[in-house]
Amino acid sequence: MKSDIKYDLLIIGAGISSCVFASKYLQNNLTKKVAIIEVGRGLGGRSSTRISKRFKGWKLNHGSPNFNIYNRNNNLLLKKYIDELLKKKFIKIDDSDIDYLDEESNLETVYNSEFSSGVNYHSLFSMSELSQKIINLNNLCSKIDFYFETLIVDLKFNNDEWTLTSKTGVKFKSKYLICSTNLLAHKRSLEILKVNQIPLRKAIPTNGDKKIDLLLKYLGKQSFIPRLVFLIYTNENYRYKDCYSKKYRYFYLKKKFRE
Numbered sequence: 140m141k142s143d144i145k146y147d148l149l150i151i152g153a154g155i156s157s158c159v160f161a162s163k164y165l166q167n168n169l170t171k172k173v174a175i176i177e178v179g180r181g182l183g184g185r186s187s188t189r190i191s192k193r194f195k196g197w198k199l200n201h202g203s204p205n206f207n208i209y210n211r212n213n214n215l216l217l218k219k220y221i222d223e224l225l226k227k228k229f230i231k232i233d234d235s236d237i238d239y240l241d242e243e244s245n246l247e248t249v250y251n252s253e254f255s256s257g258v259n260y261h262s263l264f265s266m267s268e269l270s271q272k273i274i275n276l277n278n279l280c281s282k283i284d285f286y287f288e289t290l291i292v293d294l295k296f297n298n299d300e301w302t303l304t305s306k307t308g309v310k311f312k313s314k315y316l317i318c319s320t321n322l323l324a325h326k327r328s329l330e331i332l333k334v335n336q337i338p339l340r341k342a343i344p345t346n347g348d349k350k351i352d353l354l355l356k357y358l359g360k361q362s363f364i365p366r367l368v369f370l371i372y373t374n375e376n377y378r379y380k381d382c383y384s385k386k387y388r389y390f391y392l393k394k395k396f397r398e
């Protein structure tokens with residue numbers, strides 16, 4: 140029988156949010172035993188990068204290519220953190236154009252969309268490397284135990300202790316849990332994890348905690364938008380018609396073209 144693995148803090152998900160959190164948390168809690176459990180093979184989650192074994196140096200940010208922050212000045216902590224990343228040259232302001240593209244190749248520049256409002260930033264490396272750099276700030280990475288390719292399918296909360304169970308039956312225990320994904324709190328978990336109750340709801344039944352009830356109600360209304368990223372191959376001598384000098388240009392496909 141496998142024995143339980145105990146930690147001071149467990150984090151589910153290794154996306155960019157959990158990398159930021161873990162790096163900040165460990166700066167102030169160096170003696171704590173922390174584990175990050177992630178179903179994927181590496182860091183970054185929806186802000187990560189594919190590499191090719193065949194073509195050396197080939198990289199594709201297949202989730203978010205950049206990120207936009209529209210309330211930076213209202214949130215001092217966030218402002219400070221973004222300034223820190225800018226100063227360390229982990230990110231830079233992304234002033235690339237965002238265009239709508241139709242089936243006739245007509246372009247229309249987007250000035251305001253959910254992904255362009257506020258200030259846009261992009262990584263000075265690939266998106267996966269950005270997560271790696273963040274979590275490795277001050278060499279804190281060695282203080283964390285990483286469990287990749289580990290899918291958590293069940294949560295329990297008894298006597299002030301969380302027990303997480305992976306698909307292969309490994310159990311992790313901790314007093315504190317950061318759930319850096321909404322999968323375990325959203326109804327899509329029923330289909331994806333093949334469970335008969337949302338794991339967070341199962342761990343904390345209705346009326347067990349008002350905040351959890353509110354959270355689950357809020358998440359219950361969230362739908363989920365499937366997105367695709369296309370990579371356009373061009374020949375080596377490709378020049379955009381206006382001699383485009385910026386490194387990136389983002390295209391959204393107009394509805395008809397998308398269909």
Ligand SMILES: Cc1cc2nc3c(=O)[nH]c(=O)nc-3n(C[C@H](O)[C@H](O)[C@H](O)COP(=O)(O)OP(=O)(O)OC[C@H]3O[C@@H](n4cnc5c(N)ncnc54)[C@H](O)[C@@H]3O)c2cc1C
Pocket residue numbers: 151152153154155156157176177178179183184185186201202203204205206207254289290291292319320322323366367368
């Ligand atoms: C195609 C695409 C384009 C985007 N474009 C933009 C953009 O232009 N600008 C912008 O600001 N944002 C964009 N986004 C959104 C942005 O990527 C996300 O908001 C951000 O990456 C979320 O980070 P996160 O760390 O909060 O969560 P995630 O990156 O989702 O991390 C959660 C992690 O948890 C893991 N996980 C989930 N459930 C379990 C489980 N049960 N057990 C173990 N591990 C689990 C997942 O594998 C994942 O790695 C885009 C996203 C996509 C997919």
